[in-house]
Amino acid sequence: MTVMDEKVKAELLSLGTVDVEPSLLPRFRTSTAGPGMGLQSVFFSSGGLRVRLEVNRDSPLKMVRRDHHVVITRDDREIAEGIIEEVVAHCPGQVYITVSERCIYNCQFCSVPKSEGKIKSKEEILAIVEAAKKNGTLTVISLTSGIASSPDDEIDRVAGIVRALAPYNVPIGVAVHPAPGSSKKLKVAGVTEVKYSVETMDPEIFDRICKGSKGHDLAFILESLREAVGIFGKNHVSTNIIIGLGETDESVRQSVEYLAEMGVIPVLRPISIPPLRIKELEGAVRPSPERLLYLTEMTRKILRKQGLSARESQTMCLACTGCDLTP
Ligand code: SF4
Incomplete structure (x- = not known):
């Protein structure tokens, strides 16, 4: 075999x-x-x-x-x-739910802004979690969300949902866009781990792919990640870096070094090109196997040097591992 x-x-x-x-x-x-x-x-x-x-x-x-x-x-x-593997909700082993299936930002790698989807109510989310509990598959809850009206409102919406989910007493991960004070709010609500995604730390690529997303600011996301590590602790804060947008290996290395020094675990995510984004992502290329292996090994060494371990993470992509070579 x-x-x-x-x-x-x-x-x-x-x-x-x-x-x-x-x-x-x-x-x-x-x-x-x-x-x-x-x-x-x-x-x-x-x-x-x-x-x-x-x-x-x-x-x-x-x-x-x-x-x-x-x-x-x-x-x-x-x-x-x-x-x-059987999927619980979105991925194996986790009830992973998108709250707002829409977004005021328009990052070019993401299909959420194009989908104009619904905003799930607290009751709908509780019903999904309750169903998982009944069939014995509830071990981890992860929530992600676009931004329906503003980052602040979205954090309040997600924090409210987490408060309602806290009595289930399972680890809760949240992947959202940060807002001022968001880590404190989410921690108090009962969140175990957060992911605030930078997507790329190459300033030129960030400006290009996130243009049309007024208020989407790389420096603010980084500042929020630093604050999150102070609140959730090492190994419980992560961020996505997309691989395949034209960035060099050296820029990935510098980004990983910077994030790991702060105590943040980067998830190196091969670019997905959603059918609705083919035009905007012209020139984006999924990384070769050799490049993925090289970047993962490099990340592994850097994480080790900083005393970080993805194995400690309990929720979201670092626990799932389906889309990445997890360091
Ligand atoms: S790795 Fe993350 S995005 Fe991919 S399927 Fe798993 S939870 Fe979803």
Whole structure:
């Protein structure tokens, strides 16, 4: 049996898609959070690793059934055998919910602003969590949200929801845009970990991809991350850095050094190009397996030097690991 190791996972992540045998398909749901929002995806697990792949008929990777397992092949070469993991809500092992499926910002890598989706009420979210509790799958809750009207209002909305979820007594992770005083508010509400994403720390790329997002300020996000570490502690604050927007390896290294020195764990996220963003993301390229492995190893060394460990993280992407080579 060929199992997935980190090299194989890098190859799969570099492509990011898989053509799935139709008889396996009805088990999958459309994602409502993360890079695959609005797309159908599958979580493949093998060799103790997990990867999330978008379902796409044109993918060079094929997934077929073999007895009680599934096999991923490429050009008839078997790449890995494993299982399909059941999704609790958005990802395996976590009830991961998007609160506001809309955003006043217009970052070019993100499909949320294009979706103009709904804002889930506290009651709707409680119903999802209650259903997970009833079927025995409630171990972690993660919330993410676009910005429906302002960062401040969104923090208040999410904090209110977290207060209602606190009695479930499970770790709660929140991935949102920060606002002044947001870490304190979220901590008091009952949040365990936060993620404020910088997406890129290359100022030129930040300006380019986040233009049209008035008030979206890299310096403020960094300041908020520093404050968050003081409140939530090391290993409980993370940020996404997108890989594939034209940044150099050296700029990624400098960003990782800067963040890790503050006590923040960076999640290196291969760019996803949502169908609605193909024009804006012209020139964006998913990283090669070699680049992913190189950047992950580099990040691992830097985190170790700063006494940080992704294993300590309990919620969101660092606990899920589906979309990244987690350091
Ligand atoms: S790694 Fe993060 S974005 Fe990807 S599926 Fe898991 S929780 Fe969602």
